[in-house]
Amino acid sequence: MDTRYFGRLRRLYLAASTGWQFRDEGAEWEALRDLLLQELDKENWIERRWHYEGLRGVPEGMTYEEWIEETPLGRKMRPRAAILKDM
Numbered sequence: 001m002d003t004r005y006f007g008r009l010r011r012l013y014l015a016a017s018t019g020w021q022f023r024d025e026g027a028e029w030e031a032l033r034d035l036l037l038q039e040l041d042k043e044n045w046i047e048r049r050w051h052y053e054g055l056r057g058v059p060e061g062m063t064y065e066e067w068i069e070e071t072p073l074g075r076k077m078r079p080r081a082a083i084l085k086d087m
Contacts, residue, residue: 009040028080041064041079
């Protein structure tokens with residue numbers, strides 16, 4: 001994977017058939033989701049990189065967590081991760 005683009009990761013979907021949600025892999029899934037999506041996205045928001053470049057209208061002193069939970073744009077732009085059920 002090209003690390004130059006790894007910072008752009010905002011959506012992570014995993015098929016349930018992989019079994020990652022079970023046993024020890026469940027902890028790996030949680031860690032991957034938390035680190036890659038939440039921490040990486042928070043860093044991108046603070047540094048105004050990638051999809052946050054040019055972001056305007058964030059009230060002074062508002063945290064990343066407040067922004068993604070309390071603003072319509074934040075809810076729309078926040079990272080997402082899900083395990084998809086097999087069809």
